[in-house]
Amino acid sequence: MxxxxxxxxxxxxxxxxxxxxxxxxxxxxxxxxxxxxxxxxxxxxxxxxxxxxxxxxxxxxxxxxxxxxxxxxxxxxxxxxxxxxxxxxxxPGEGADAVLWEQLATATHEESTLSFTYLAFMLLATMIAACGVVLDNAILIVGAMAVGPEFGPLAGVCTAIVKRAPRLAVRSLLALLVGFLAAILATTLFSLLMDRMGLFSVEMLDGERPQTSFIWQPDPFSFVVAVLAGAAGTLSLTSSKAGALVGVAISVTTVPAAANAAVALGYGEVGQTLGSVQQLLLNLLGIILSGTLTLLVQKWLWRTQRGKLKRRLRRG
The missing domain is CATH 3.30.70 (Alpha-Beta Plaits)
Structure with a gap:
């Protein structure tokens, strides 16, 4: 209630x-x-x-x-x-399935605002992921995914498409673009500093990385996982029974891909940089597509429920 x-x-x-x-x-x-x-x-x-x-x-x-x-x-x-x-x-329907569109618009507006806090989380998450990439440490990658705030602007883009809200779309896309560019730039400088301190090396980046090599080697499963994660994240955002988005955050490789691109860029590794950027764009596209489709399906279902209720009331 x-x-x-x-x-x-x-x-x-x-x-x-x-x-x-x-x-x-x-x-x-x-x-x-x-x-x-x-x-x-x-x-x-x-x-x-x-x-x-x-x-x-x-x-x-x-x-x-x-x-x-x-x-x-x-x-x-x-x-x-x-x-x-x-x-x-x-x-009509179940409360757990109901979407409060006004609440969703307000929430995505707040989460997609380009603020100091948003940028701070993006930079910190990408730097944590950079450590995970170089050390081939899956735990650090998972932690970086959980810290990353990028799902807010992604949800904002999906909501803007469904509600036809161009201002929200511009705000969300700006937060994504500036956030990832700033994170990649800052993490590139961070990786060079870590190299000077002897904590990072190009050998560590180019060596065998069984836990994290998938980050810069996109395949069809990358898009499939992004689509599934986008749908789950959207449902988590709209459902009254949903908890935090940690489960979704660790399902996609947006922040880790940006981190791998930054470290590879610092060492001039063009192949890994391009592969990481491709992985990043593939995941962003998959999340936006599935998130938008999920909202459209939810909107259609509730229109159908209201239509049935109105017809029932007229007959009564």
């Missing part, structure tokens, strides 16, 4: 409560006339089943409540109410 708290201009309170009442899956409606001070207005609260939340939020935005008032949404961890149980039964 979701809890909505709204500040409503008094002349729209009736329209808002009417919308809540007509939305299947809502309950526990509370109206506090004149309770809001900034902005001034009435406070309206209600609970809604997650699977009906997107439809209600869309209707509230159509009433321009996000412009002239306020809409706050919270997840309810525990609700002991027969009315809430009935509301969830009435709402």
């Amino acid at each position: 979701l809890h909505l708290r709204m500040i409503v201009p008094p002349d729209r309170t009736e329209a808002v409560t009417g919308l809540i009442g007509s939305t299947v899956g809502t309950t526990h409606v509370v109206v506090l006339p004149g309770a809001a001070l900034d902005p001034a207005g009435d406070v309206v609260m209600c609970d809604v089943a997650r699977e009906a939340g997107d439809e209600l939020l869309h209707g509230l935005r159509a009433l321009k409540l996000d412009q002239d008032g306020s809409i706050a949404v919270e997840n309810i961890d525990l609700s002991m109410s027969e009315r809430a149980d009935a509301a969830e039964e009435d709402a």
Whole structure:
């Protein structure tokens, strides 16, 4: 269940409560006339089943409540109410499968912002991966994948395509481009410094690396894994039962490929540099394709569910 708290201009309170009442899956409606001070207005609260939340939020935005008032949404961890149980039964589909598109747009907007923190994580993750590449240490590669923040902008690109949001697409692509270029440049300098200190060597890079040689040698399985990881990551982002994206982060070789490209570039190893860049682009393409398709399928499924519900209500 979701809890909505709204500040409503008094002349729209009736329209808002009417919308809540007509939305299947809502309950526990509370109206506090004149309770809001900034902005001034009435406070309206209600609970809604997650699977009906997107439809209600869309209707509230159509009433321009996000412009002239306020809409706050919270997840309810525990609700002991027969009315809430009935509301969830009435709402179409399962709450775990529901996509709150407004929440998704907000989350991807934040995660795809080119910030100091984002760049810091990109640089640190790529440097950790560089150590893993040279030492042929799979544990360091896994750690770098978990630290890397690149899935946020990738999800932003997928969301922008589905929602036709060019600004989000530009923001996300800029974060990806600048992030990876800065990470490769910084890691190249880092690898040269490590070489001067005697910790890295070209022999270590060119030697037998059974644990990490796959990073710069892309094959069809690279694209297959990227596609699967992109779908899993998108589901993890949209599902109410999803946890952290660590499981997805260790499934793809974006940051490690950038790290291998940086180290190879520092030593003038053209073959490994080109192979790593190819691996990087292949994974990025696979994630974006599968992530976008996953969102499109989810959007189609929920349109189908709403259509069935509306037809059922008309017959009733």
